[in-house]
Amino acid sequence: MLKKITHTLLTLVIFVLTTGMTFSAHYCGGNVKDVSFLSVTQSCCENPEGCCHDEAYTIKIENDFSISSYSFDFTQFEIVLPILIELIKVEDPIKAKVYSLRNTIPPPKIQTILSSLQTYLL
Template sequence: MLKKAVHIVLASLLLVSTVGMAVSKHYCRGDLVSVSFFHEAHSCCSMAGCCQNENHFYKVKDDFSSPAVLAVPLLAEIDILGQQFFQIETLLPENNKNTQLSYSDSPPPLTVREVLAREQLYLL
């Protein structure tokens, strides 16, 4: 229950901060008399010169948009791997350079039943 309440509070805080919030303050003879959100503060008297209203609008300036997709330069990594491959290839004996691996004669992958049979323990 507390987790849901925290999520609701955080979501409403994010909503209010991105939409913005108008705060209106009413001062009478230098003292704060009333504060209201989203509309004008109520005036305490009709005498001119003794009251003052202040209006502020608060809003988060970030737009929270996702950043553009960055293209990571993979050429440097490919170069490094290529250089290492060529260094390893020069260390190999001459007769092993022409060997090719063939996967056409490899056995089929194990089925689920065969894998389970290998991992089970049989009590006799």
């Protein structure tokens, strides 16, 4: 459930950032007075005397997420593969120890009467 929610939120974030998001800010005297995401910001004074101005900001990722071609360098495996083979030691099954259970006593037999404990539905 948590994985689905995380995937949905990340998909939404990528969607918003790739399509772009614009917000506007109203500055009065160099200080931010109003920020709006879906509408135009409201002016703080009725007569703009040059101290107020509006700015619009757009947040958008310009990256292209599609892969046109990809090539893989297999020469690195030629170097690493012999080292990995040496690190992985395969034990010979013939030399492996075989444990014998011929002389051990079997566990005691436990009998349970399940028919007296169960309910049969007809």
